[in-house]
Amino acid sequence: MRRKQLDIYESLKEDIVNGVYRNGSLLPSEETLAKQYSVSRPTIAKIYNQLQTKGYIHKKRGAGSQVIHDNVRSKYTVGLLLPGSGESEIFTIINDQILKLSKRNELNCLWEGARASNAEIRKSQIEQDCANYITQRVDGILFSPLERLPEADEINLRIFNKITSANIPLVLIDRGVKPQPDVGGFDVIWIDNFLAGSTMAQHLIKNGCEMINFFFRPNSGNSVDLRLSGIRDEALKNHLKFTDENIYCGDPSDIDYIKTIKIEKGKTGIICANDSTAALLLSSLEKIDVKITSDCLICGFDNMKYSQHLKYPLTSYIQPCEEMASISIELAIRRIKNNNHIPMTVNLMGKIIERESTIFHL
Structure with a gap:
């Protein structure tokens, strides 16, 4: 019972502090609150006495329990x-x-x-x-x-x-x-991750890409799923093929896996889930003799500080x-x-x- 009494006290105190019961208003009668919480009236009386002692309310016989706290929490x-x-x-x-x-x-x-x-x-x-x-x-x-x-x-x-x-x-x-x-x-x-993905796809298509690929690492957050949805939507709106064959989930430093990426020279754009993935992929593509800006284009998200200092300064989507x-x-x-x-x-x-x-x- 003492635990329940403490819980009721904390709940009422929070309601007073947060303005649910405003300065000058009356708390419910002891009888009403006792029925609400299925406790005895003396238990509620003890809680109200404690709130009065702490300076949250003032009890006045015949007038009820009035809130005297200013509802402003210091911190x-x-x-x-x-x-x-x-x-x-x-x-x-x-x-x-x-x-x-x-x-x-x-x-x-x-x-x-x-x-x-x-x-x-x-x-x-x-x-x-x-x-x-x-x-x-x-x-x-x-x-x-x-x-x-x-x-x-x-x-x-x-x-x-x-x-x-x-x-x-x-x-x-x-x-x-x-x-x-x-x-x-x-x-x-x-x-708006859907719109961000769509915007990046639109940018690559405008710059001459006829194939859009998306690359992300395993166990990425659900924001990546939304970006993928936006990319797919934009590609299909522009009558470009976009299927599971355009989606790559793996380690961007795994050369054997990178070799499986389909690239049509001069027509392919790769959107990476973030800049760190894009930076590693840039390096891996160079190792297998894929030329950035001639064979394919690449971009990422987050606008990391190093993005502009890569061998090919990276186009990126900056977050506010x-x-x-x-x-x-x-x-x-x-x-x-x-x-x-x-x-x-x-x-x-x-x-x-x-x-x-x-x-x-x-």
Whole structure:
């Protein structure tokens, strides 16, 4: 019973702090709340006495229990689960921008993990960080699901379920969770990946490509699936053949696998799921004597810093990382204040940075 009493107290306190019960309003009568929670009236009386002692309400005989808290929470604590900050520059930008903006938005951001480039290290860190955040009862969590591990989907779903079971407000950044969870109550912010894929395909077709291939690495996030859908849609709209034969999933440094890619000289464009894949593929294609800008064109996503310094400066689709960080904070605060909000999916627009890798020199 004491555990239930504590839960009721915490629930009422959160409702007062988050403005569900506003300053000056009356809480439900002790009798009403006792029936609602299936507890005794004296139990509710003790909870109201505790809320009064802590300065949240004022009990007045014959007038009820009035909220005297100003509904302004001094600071929320948000845990960051962004394992990709060790893998891609975009997460480093997002992570740093969130930490910067948190100071302006009354947020205390917790970030436990080092920027590990090793996927196995990221896996162990993210599970431990999640457990720590739940133990600390953070007010919300910003989570970018793991990818490029065979068990990534299982881990992501496990983490997702732990967070939602703990009733901690959750915002997903850049990627969703596979398979799509049935439970609601979380928001997603990413670029419009379907449109991004379509835009890149359109760019290659405009530059003379009559065959479009898509290359990605195993165990990629579901954002890659959406990019593939956009590429397929654009290719078919332009009456180009696009089947499973145009889709390649493998290691871009595996020369034997790279030799299986079908390339019609002077007509082929290859869209890679990200710049790191494209950079490795560029090197592998050169090793098998495929000439970039004469035999084929190639592009990627994320506009990594090194993209413009490759032998063939890489055309890339840049993500609005600072905007993603800013909106993720807004979504987190919104959901912390009311975790029953209808879930939102925010699709942001990026843009192509055109470079030499997508210009034919025949």
